[in-house]
Amino acid sequence: MSKKLALENVSKHFGSLIAVNNVSIDIEPGEFLCFLGPSGCGKTTILRMITGFEQVTSGAIVYDGKVINDVIPQKRDFGIVFQSYALFPNMTVTQNVAFGLKMRKMPKKLIDERVTEILALIGLTGWESHYPSQLSGGQQQRVALGRAIAIKPNVLLLDEPLSALDAKIRVRLRTVIKRLQEELGITMIYVTHDQEEALALSDRVVIMRDGEFMQIGSPWEIYKQPKSSFIAEFVGTSNFIPGTKKNEKIQFGQLEFAVAGIENVEEEKIYLAIRPENIEMVDVTISAEDCIPSNVVEVTAEVINFLGAIVRITFILEEEEMLVDLPEKEFEKINLKRKDLLKLYFPPEAFHVYTELFRKLI
Amino acid sequence: MNTALKEYTASIDYGISSARTEIDRFIIPAVTIFIALLLFFFMLFPMWSILQLSFFKGGQFGISNFTLANFHKYFTTSYTLKALWHSLYISTVTTIIVIVIVFFFAYAMARTTISGKTFFRNIIMMPLIAPSIVQALALIYLFGRNGLITAHLLKIDWNIYGSVGIIFSEVLYCLPHAFVILYTTLSAVDIRLDEAAESLGATPFKVFTRITLPSAKYGIFSAAALTFNLTITDFGNPVVIGGNYNVLATEIYAQVTNLYRFDLGATISIILLVPSLMAFMLNYYVSRKTFSMISGAAKPVIPPSRPLQKVSYTLYCYLVAFSIIVIFATVIIGSFVKIWPYDWSLTLDHYNFPSIGGYSAIYTSVWVSLIVGICGSFITLVAGYVMETRKPFFKQFIYLLSVMPAAIPGLVMGLGYILAFNKPYYFFYGTPWIIVINIIICNFTLGILSSISNLRNIDPSVEEAAISLGGDTIRTFFRIIFPLSRVAFFQNFVYFFMRSMTTISAVIFLVSATVHLAAIEIIMLDNDGWTASANAMCTCIIVIVLIMLGVLQIVAKKTGGRPEGLAAEI
Ligand SMILES: Nc1ncnc2c1ncn2[C@@H]1O[C@H](COP(=O)(O)OP(=O)(O)O)[C@@H](O)[C@H]1O
Ligand SMILES: [Mg+2]
Numbered sequence: 001m002s003k004k005l006a007l008e009n010v011s012k013h014f015g016s017l018i019a020v021n022n023v024s025i026d027i028e029p030g031e032f033l034c035f036l037g038p039s040g041c042g043k044t045t046i047l048r049m050i051t052g053f054e055q056v057t058s059g060a061i062v063y064d065g066k067v068i069n070d071v072i073p074q075k076r077d078f079g080i081v082f083q084s085y086a087l088f089p090n091m092t093v094t095q096n097v098a099f100g101l102k103m104r105k106m107p108k109k110l111i112d113e114r115v116t117e118i119l120a121l122i123g124l125t126g127w128e129s130h131y132p133s134q135l136s137g138g139q140q141q142r143v144a145l146g147r148a149i150a151i152k153p154n155v156l157l158l159d160e161p162l163s164a165l166d167a168k169i170r171v172r173l174r175t176v177i178k179r180l181q182e183e184l185g186i187t188m189i190y191v192t193h194d195q196e197e198a199l200a201l202s203d204r205v206v207i208m209r210d211g212e213f214m215q216i217g218s219p220w221e222i223y224k225q226p227k228s229s230f231i232a233e234f235v236g237t238s239n240f241i242p243g244t245k246k247n248e249k250i251q252f253g254q255l256e257f258a259v260a261g262i263e264n265v266e267e268e269k270i271y272l273a274i275r276p277e278n279i280e281m282v283d284v285t286i287s288a289e290d291c292i293p294s295n296v297v298e299v300t301a302e303v304i305n306f307l308g309a310i311v312r313i314t315f316i317l318e319e320e321e322m323l324v325d326l327p328e329k330e331f332e333k334i335n336l337k338r339k340d341l342l343k344l345y346f347p348p349e350a351f352h353v354y355t356e357l358f359r360k361l362i
Numbered sequence: 363m364n365t366a367l368k369e370y371t372a373s374i375d376y377g378i379s380s381a382r383t384e385i386d387r388f389i390i391p392a393v394t395i396f397i398a399l400l401l402f403f404f405m406l407f408p409m410w411s412i413l414q415l416s417f418f419k420g421g422q423f424g425i426s427n428f429t430l431a432n433f434h435k436y437f438t439t440s441y442t443l444k445a446l447w448h449s450l451y452i453s454t455v456t457t458i459i460v461i462v463i464v465f466f467f468a469y470a471m472a473r474t475t476i477s478g479k480t481f482f483r484n485i486i487m488m489p490l491i492a493p494s495i496v497q498a499l500a501l502i503y504l505f506g507r508n509g510l511i512t513a514h515l516l517k518i519d520w521n522i523y524g525s526v527g528i529i530f531s532e533v534l535y536c537l538p539h540a541f542v543i544l545y546t547t548l549s550a551v552d553i554r555l556d557e558a559a560e561s562l563g564a565t566p567f568k569v570f571t572r573i574t575l576p577s578a579k580y581g582i583f584s585a586a587a588l589t590f591n592l593t594i595t596d597f598g599n600p601v602v603i604g605g606n607y608n609v610l611a612t613e614i615y616a617q618v619t620n621l622y623r624f625d626l627g628a629t630i631s632i633i634l635l636v637p638s639l640m641a642f643m644l645n646y647y648v649s650r651k652t653f654s655m656i657s658g659a660a661k662p663v664i665p666p667s668r669p670l671q672k673v674s675y676t677l678y679c680y681l682v683a684f685s686i687i688v689i690f691a692t693v694i695i696g697s698f699v700k701i702w703p704y705d706w707s708l709t710l711d712h713y714n715f716p717s718i719g720g721y722s723a724i725y726t727s728v729w730v731s732l733i734v735g736i737c738g739s740f741i742t743l744v745a746g747y748v749m750e751t752r753k754p755f756f757k758q759f760i761y762l763l764s765v766m767p768a769a770i771p772g773l774v775m776g777l778g779y780i781l782a783f784n785k786p787y788y789f790f791y792g793t794p795w796i797i798v799i800n801i802i803i804c805n806f807t808l809g810i811l812s813s814i815s816n817l818r819n820i821d822p823s824v825e826e827a828a829i830s831l832g833g834d835t836i837r838t839f840f841r842i843i844f845p846l847s848r849v850a851f852f853q854n855f856v857y858f859f860m861r862s863m864t865t866i867s868a869v870i871f872l873v874s875a876t877v878h879l880a881a882i883e884i885i886m887l888d889n890d891g892w893t894a895s896a897n898a899m900c901t902c903i904i905v906i907v908l909i910m911l912g913v914l915q916i917v918a919k920k921t922g923g924r925p926e927g928l929a930a931e932i
Pocket of ligand 1 (some may be wrong): 014037038040042043045094
C-alpha cells in the first residue's frame, strides 16, 4: 500500500541561513523513521518540505518514483500531526476527524462509518460531540492522530507530537502511535528532540545537526556505534577523555589506557568516549583478575545520585568530571557513601575513539 | 478494536477533486489582484486626480503644464492663508489639552483603584457613537448667542463661536481616541517601577515626572499625533461652530461648494495633507514602538490607592464624564423641547424634518451602513487573511496601500472621488454605491489592522492541518478561518457601521440631490437654521448606533464570543 519516499540532495536556505544542507535518504514503505536532533537543526523544515508547505531550494523530493517538488500539499496525501495538535476549535471530535473526508466529498454514510472506526482505533469512542477545549492534551493529540489517519494517508508525518504532554501520557501515546503504525502499515516520519522517544519508536533514526545528517541507522547502531562524538554525547550519555596516542596506548594525564582498535589511528590528539554504564566496578561488576591493570583507576565518589533502576556516581579523573552508572541492585550490596574510594575499570573495547570533540554548551 | 482496523484497511479511498485544486491555484492571486486594484482605483486614482488638478494647468498632466500657480495664489491670499494658521493653532492647542485631560483620566483607569471604572470607560467612548458635530451643536445650545448658560443664566454677551468653540468641541470629540492609546500604554508599563522608586524614598511628584511620564512617552506621542490628525482633518465641528473662523477643512469645502474652485480645493487638500500625513507617520512610527513594549507580560495587581488620591481622581473622572454627558444630554433634550432655551415644553415637532432628505436620509444611512459593515469587515478579513497567512508575492506593497487610507483626510478623499469619478461612464457616481466604497476605503486601515492582529492569534498549524487534509483555500477560509475570526468580524462590523453612520467629511462631497445621508442632513438642517431638527437628526443617529451595539452585544454573547464593551470597537 505504501510507496517509497526519498529525499535527493535536498537543501533549504532561508536567505543566508542554511536550514537544511544537501541531505539524501530513501525511506522504505511502512518504515518508522525518526529525525532526531537538537532544536533548530532543521527537522521541522525537512518535514515541511516533504508536506509541501515549504519549497526546496535545491534537490528533489521523490515519491513513488516521481519528483513531487511542485505538487501542492492537498495533493500529496500525507497526513500531518502537529506539536500544537492544531485541532479545529470550532468543531467537535467527530467533525474534526471527518474534515478530510468531507473535503474528499465522501458520502455521508461512509464518513460516519469511517469516523466510528477511527474513534475506536484511537480509543475515543463516546467523545464524539466534545469540543477540543473539553479534552485533555493527550485526548486532543489522539484526535489529531485520528484526523490525520482518517484520510488514509500513505505517509504520516509527526512533528514533535508528544512534546507538549506530561511524561506519563507521553509514554502511553507513544505506544498508541507505534501500534497504529504497525497495524496500519503506514510509513511514519517522526520528528523529535527526545532521544528516548526516537530510540523507543523507530526502525531507523536520522541524527541531525545544523541541517545535516550525521548518522542514519537503527537505534541499536546509533547507541552502540555513534559515528561522532556529537552523537555519543547527544544520544545517551558519554564521558569524554582527551588523550594522546603513544606506543599504541592513550595517555591521559598520568594514566595510560589500553584501547581497542586504535592501531590505524593516525592522529596524535584523541578523544575517547565511554558510556557511564560501560565502566565496570572492580570486585563488584567484574573480578580483578579479568582487568587489564593499566585501565584500572582509583577515584573518589563525589556525588551519588539515585535514579531508580540505576545509581549514578560522579567522580573526578585527572581533573575531568565523569560519571559511572551502577545497577541499583549492585549498589545496594556495597553500601557506598560520599567521599568513599572506588576502583573502576575501563574495558578497552568499551571506548569509542574520536579525533574531534563536540561538547554541548549547556 | 480489531474489527475497526479491518474495516479501516478495507474501506474505499476518495481523492481530492483535481478541478478544485486547479481552481485553487488562482484564488490567492485573484484575490490579491482584486484588493490591489480596489485600492488603486478607489484610493490612488482619486488622490492622483487631486495632485493633477493642483499641480498642473487645467489638470492636464505633462511637464510643460506643471505649475505652482495654485499654491502661489493660496499663499498670497491672506484669507485662505489664515486657514492654515488657524488649523495649526486649533490642532496644537486641542492636542495639548486632550493629552493632559486624557492622561490623568487614563491614569485613573489604569493605575488607581477608584470604583466605577466600567462606567467611566464607557462614557469616555461615547463620542464615537455620534457624528463629530454633536459637540458643536451642544456647545452652541449652551454657550451660543442664545446659549442656556451664556445668554440665559449668566446673561453675558460672550459667545463661543470661533476658535474657542472649535477647540472645545474638538477636545470633547478626541477624548476616546486618545484614551484608548494612553490607557493601553499605561496599563502595559510596569507599575512596579513606580513602587520601587517610591520605596526608595522618591516623592510622588518625582515618581510621576521621572518614571511614569517617561515610561509612557511613546503612548503620549502616539496619542498626540492621532489627536492632531483628527482635529486638523475634522470638518463637522468647525463648520458649525467656527463662524467666520476658517480652517483648512472648511476652506476646502467653501472653495468647492460655494465658489466652484475645484483647483483651489485640490490645492488646499494638498496643504492639509502635509501636516496630517506627518502626524500620521509619527503615530505609525511610535505606535510600533509602543506595541513592542507591550509584551504579553502578566499585569501586576494595582496596589490600593491612597484615600486622598482616590477621592481626587474620582472627582476628576466624574468631571470629564459629566462634560461628555452634558453634550449628549443637551443635543437629545434640545431635540425634544419647543424653543431652547425659552420654551421647555416637550414636542416631537423637530422630528418632522423640514428638509428634502428627512427620514429617507436615515433610511439610506442605515442600509448603506449595513452594507459598509458587512462588506467592509468581510473584505478586510479576506485581505488580512491573504496577506498574513498566504504571503502573496507583493505583500509589502499591498500592506503599504492598506495603511495609506488612514493618512488621507476623509474630506480630501471625498474631493478626489468627485474629481476622479464625476464622468458619465462611471455609472456608480451619484449612487449610494460610491458612498459605500468611499467609506470602506476611508476606514480600510483600521479594519485590516484589526483583522491581521486577530489572524495572528490563530495557530498557523491549524490552517496547515486543514490544507494537509485536502482543504482548498475557499473551504478552509469559510470552515476554519472565518469561524475563528468571528469576534473580530463582529467588532469590525460595528466599527464600519459606526463610522458609516457618523462620518461627515468623507461623504459630504458625495451626497447628491437624490442620495441623502443622515449625518450630512445635520449640517444641511443647521445651515438652514433648523438647529433643533439638526439635533433631532443627531439623536436619531445616536439611537440607531446604540441599537446596533446592543444587538451585536447579544449576538456576540449568543455565539460564544466575548462580550465586548465600546472600548473594544476602536
Ligand atoms: N520560515 C523561516 N524563515 C527563516 N528561517 C527559518 C524559517 N523556518 C525555520 N527557520 C530557521 O531554520 C532553522 C531550522 O529550523 P527548524 O527546521 O524549525 O528546526 P527544528 O525543527 O529542528 O527545531 C532554524 O535556524 C530556524 O530559525
Ligand atoms: Mg521543530
